[in-house]
Amino acid sequence: MPEHLFKLDSSKKFTEQEKLGHNRWHPEIPPVATVKPGDSFRVDCREWFDGAIKNDDSAEDILNAPLLTVHTLSGPFRVEGAKPGDLLVVDILDVGPIPQEDSGPLAGQGWGYTGIFSRGNGGGFLTEQFPDAYKAVWDFSGQTATSRHVPGVSFTGITHPGLMGTAPSADLLATWNNREGALIATDPERVPPLALPPEAEHAILGGLPRDQWARVGSEAARTAPPRENGGNQDIKNFTKGSRVFYPVFVDGANLSVGDLHFSQGDGEITFCGAIEMGGFIDLRVDIIKNGMEVYGVSENAIFMPGNVEPQYSHWLAFSGTSVTLDGEQRYLDSHLSYQRACLHAIEYLTKFGYSPEQAYLLLGAAPIEGRLSGVVDIPNSCSTVYLPVEIFDFDVRPSADGPHRIDPGIGAPSAANR
Numbered sequence: 001m002p003e004h005l006f007k008l009d010s011s012k013k014f015t016e017q018e019k020l021g022h023n024r025w026h027p028e029i030p031p032v033a034t035v036k037p038g039d040s041f042r043v044d045c046r047e048w049f050d051g052a053i054k055n056d057d058s059a060e061d062i063l064n065a066p067l068l069t070v071h072t073l074s075g076p077f078r079v080e081g082a083k084p085g086d087l088l089v090v091d092i093l094d095v096g097p098i099p100q101e102d103s104g105p106l107a108g109q110g111w112g113y114t115g116i117f118s119r120g121n122g123g124g125f126l127t128e129q130f131p132d133a134y135k136a137v138w139d140f141s142g143q144t145a146t147s148r149h150v151p152g153v154s155f156t157g158i159t160h161p162g163l164m165g166t167a168p169s170a171d172l173l174a175t176w177n178n179r180e181g182a183l184i185a186t187d188p189e190r191v192p193p194l195a196l197p198p199e200a201e202h203a204i205l206g207g208l209p210r211d212q213w214a215r216v217g218s219e220a221a222r223t224a225p226p227r228e229n230g231g232n233q234d235i236k237n238f239t240k241g242s243r244v245f246y247p248v249f250v251d252g253a254n255l256s257v258g259d260l261h262f263s264q265g266d267g268e269i270t271f272c273g274a275i276e277m278g279g280f281i282d283l284r285v286d287i288i289k290n291g292m293e294v295y296g297v298s299e300n301a302i303f304m305p306g307n308v309e310p311q312y313s314h315w316l317a318f319s320g321t322s323v324t325l326d327g328e329q330r331y332l333d334s335h336l337s338y339q340r341a342c343l344h345a346i347e348y349l350t351k352f353g354y355s356p357e358q359a360y361l362l363l364g365a366a367p368i369e370g371r372l373s374g375v376v377d378i379p380n381s382c383s384t385v386y387l388p389v390e391i392f393d394f395d396v397r398p399s400a401d402g403p404h405r406i407d408p409g410i411g412a413p414s415a416a417n418r
Contacts, residue, residue, distance in 0.1 A: 001042060002093070002282050005033045006074045008044035010098060010106055010278075013051070014072045015204060021046075021074045021258070022206040024198075024220030025176075025229070027167050027250050030207045031078035034252070040093060040284040045161070045258045046072040047107040047278040055111050055137050056413075057149075062115040062272070063133035063415035067122055068202040071163055071223045071232070075256030076206070079285050082253040087291030088166060088246040090255065092306065093282040095159050095240055097140060097262065108278030112145075112262045113137050114365040115272035116357060118417035123192035124271035126339060126360065133415040136361040138262065138275045143310075145263055145275060145365070150358045151409040155366050155391040156310035157263030160239040161281055162274060163223060165230030165301070166246045167254035172228060176221050196222040230301040234274065236264040236367060241306030247292050247299070257281060265363050266370030266385075269342055273364025310367060312388035316397060318345040319373065321380040331379045334372055338383035341370075345385050352396065353406040361412055366391055 008017055019032045035041055047053070048071045053061045082088055102110040116134040119127045136149040146154045168176065180195040187194055200217030208216060226233040230246050238244070246253070260281065261274035268274050292298045320340025322333035330336050342363055349359035367388065374382035389396050394404040 002040035003042065005035070005041040005077065006043040008046055008278070010101060010104060010109065014046045020206050021072060021204065022076070022256065023069060023071055023073060023204045023223060024217065025168055025223060025231070026173065026205065026216050026220035027170055028208060028212070028216055029076060029167065029205050029254070031076045031252060031254055032206065034078040034080055035285055036080045037286045038284070040282065042280055042282050043074045043257055044280050045074050045260050045278055047276050048072055048259045051106050053107060053113050053115070053276070055105070057410060059133045059135040059413040059415040062135045063118050063121065065115070065117065065121060068199055071259050073163065073223065073256040073258040076167055076254035077256070078252035078254055079287065080252070082248050082287050083251060084169065084249055085290055085292050086248040086253070087288040087295065087297060088248050088253045088255060089286040089288060090164070090244045090246065091284040092238070092240055092242045093284055095161065095260065095279065095281040097277055097279040099280060106278055107276055108260070111137055111139050112275040112277035114270060114275055114361050116270045116360060117272055118415070120191060120417050122271050124273070125267060125269040126342065127192065129343065130357065130360055131417045133417065134357045134361060134412045136365065136412055138365065140262060148409060149412045150362050152393045152406045153362060153366065153391050154393070155263065155388070157275065158236050158239050158309045158367050159260070159262055160236060160264070161257050162234045162259035162261050163232040164244070164255070164257040166248055167250045168221065168229055169249040172249050173219065173221055176227060177219070196224050198222065228299040232259065233301070234264065234268045235303070236266060237305040237309060238303060239306040240308045242303055244301055244303035245288070245291065245297060246301045247297060255285065257283070263365055263367060265366050265368035267338065268364060270360060270364035275365050312367070312390050314389045315369070315386040316389050317384050317386045318348065319382055319384045320344055321382055323380065329379055332375060332381045334375060334381040334383055337381040338370060338385070341383045341385045345387060351403045353408050355408060355411055357412045357414065358408060
């Protein structure tokens with residue numbers, strides 16, 4: 001096993017661990033360890049809410065999920081010799097739930113969860129149609145996930161980190177805050193908000209001296225969006241065997257990782273749309289000197305997907321175009337067309353006995369494929385969502401016999417938006 005550089009004790013909170021991680025991006029957060037190019041190492045990761053979500057049949061925890069505290073990131077890890085302008089090469093050697101802990105109160109101990117966030121607490125991709133909070137708990141058996149809240153399906157997870165990235169420079173951090181602040185200013189009262197500004201009260205800043213937390217927390221960027229440093233990209237194919245190339249903005253690169261997912265559909269459409277869990281990840285690092293200029297990779301990460309994803313071969317695909325639900329034509333709006341494709345898939349699944357919320361949770365958690373299928377044929381963008389038919393215990397394809405009706409079971413726990 002690679003050297004275990006960041007250990008987490010499941011009996012303690014994230015803030016009570018021997019080594020303290022962080023939940024904001026800032027160049028002054030000191031590294032927890034230093035590695036050399038070519039080194040392999042193991043990192044434990046806590047589920048993004050640090051145990052706030054329970055394995056039960058209530059959605060009150062999703063309704064009141066503490067968004068100001070996320071994400072619980074492990075690191076930063078300084079890479080010896082890395083300088084601004086280099087590319088940091090990161091190989092994912094292995095990734096999975098909490099080892100040897102098949103039961104317990106923490107997501108990753110044999111189970112994980114998917115949540116539809118309420119409109120007043122983050123919302124989601126389809127928040128106008130689904131304003132309330134819902135939850136599905138998934139049980140793990142090897143690589144397979146099943147749920148008492150979404151019966152009739154089982155699928156192989158594509159386990160991956162939702163979030164990984166390098167630290168920003170002071171200049172890059174200022175750029176983030178300026179451009180996101182300008183966006184917020186266009187509609188500061190919007191619910192959900194257009195972006196998330198710095199927030200110092202709930203910031204966790206690793207080994208930075210506590211007398212510096214208020215100042216740094218007031219500048220540090222929230223971890224919710226993807227940015228130039230990688231960050232919360234939520235790419236479902238970013239799994240075991242993947243290699244990623246990150247721009248380096250500070251000495252040592254300062255790599256951090258977290259937000260592990262047992263499985264996810266393209267887009268993570270419920271916002272908490274993956275199967276969230278804690279666990280471990282094994283990494284190997286290297287450096288390409290001056291790689292940002294040599295390869296033109298200056299404001300984006302590029303990666304090579306792993307080769308361990310499930311081998312589904314039969315799909316049912318749903319299309320959507322850039323026309324709103326009330327009939328308004330939009331010009332090549334691919335975001336809208338993917339929303340419409342997902343809504344068509346949800347409506348279809350209700351014909352088999354699922355509630356709309358169960359169908360929505362399924363699309364967030366299962367390894368669906370989302371694709372931009374047409375972006376040039378004015379005025380309509382066309383997006384498609386591909387649903388693997390093998391994940392169902394019954395034939396989900398259209399037939400002359402009509403849809404098979406499932407028993408929806410206890411359904412998805414809910415809590416009204418307030």
